[in-house]
Amino acid sequence: MKTGILLAGALAVAGCSGTPAGNETAIANALDSNVTDGDSFVSPNLAGGSWEGVWKDPAKSIENFSRIGLRPGSYEKKGEVWRSDAEPTPLTDPSGDHVVTAYFAASGDEESLDKVAFTLVEPQLSNDQQARDQFEKWVTQALTQLGVTGGDTVVKAIHGEKRMEGKLKGGADYAVTRETNAKERRLTVTFARAAPILNGTDPTAR
Numbered sequence: 226m227k228t229g230i231l232l233a234g235a236l237a238v239a240g241c242s243g244t245p246a247g248n249e250t251a252i253a254n255a256l257d258s259n260v261t262d263g264d265s266f267v268s269p270n271l272a273g274g275s276w277e278g279v280w281k282d283p284a285k286s287i288e289n290f291s292r293i294g295l296r297p298g299s300y301e302k303k304g305e306v307w308r309s310d311a312e313p314t315p316l317t318d319p320s321g322d323h324v325v326t327a328y329f330a331a332s333g334d335e336e337s338l339d340k341v342a343f344t345l346v347e348p349q350l351s352n353d354q355q356a357r358d359q360f361e362k363w364v365t366q367a368l369t370q371l372g373v374t375g376g377d378t379v380v381k382a383i384h385g386e387k388r389m390e391g392k393l394k395g396g397a398d399y400a401v402t403r404e405t406n407a408k409e410r411r412l413t414v415t416f417a418r419a420a421p422i423l424n425g426t427d428p429t430a431r
Contacts, residue, residue, distance in 0.1 A: 270372030276396035279373060280338045280418045283307070286331065293370045295329045308332040314363070316345075316356040323348040325356040327363055339418040343367075347410045364414055375399050379414045392419060
């Protein structure tokens, strides 16, 4: 599975719907910048099938995020938390006036992660459903390659078919939040490390 598969589905949709070529090029270049001759293929289930595999080793997780094309920055202390902020990924033509952009960040402490977040930022003057669809693919395909739960659940939450926050199987809570101001609209999908369940089960997990 090539690293660039992360947004292959979105690119295929863009290619057949008349989206400007700059859109395809921007996304493809953002992903291909991480592909090297020695690391051109990745396997699914990179986190070992559980969110604990994301949380427990920041260095390994940052490496995995890079391998699937999220382009994370270095994991370092910023204020009171440790954090990695990925390079922004344009989901519309980056040469346009109102670029829709996706962001990714991971945070925690020196020993472990406790949160990852995917954010879609749409300028108020933009109304691009295709970019929203691409964002959903970006999130779900990243989780699929990591081998963790939550992709289908958060997409349904985005569309009002599930609660905006809840628990997932495998050690994570999710939340979908929206913010709007005069300049832009923000949609953030957050996965946070779940608190331990004392009896080992959690009937609310999805």
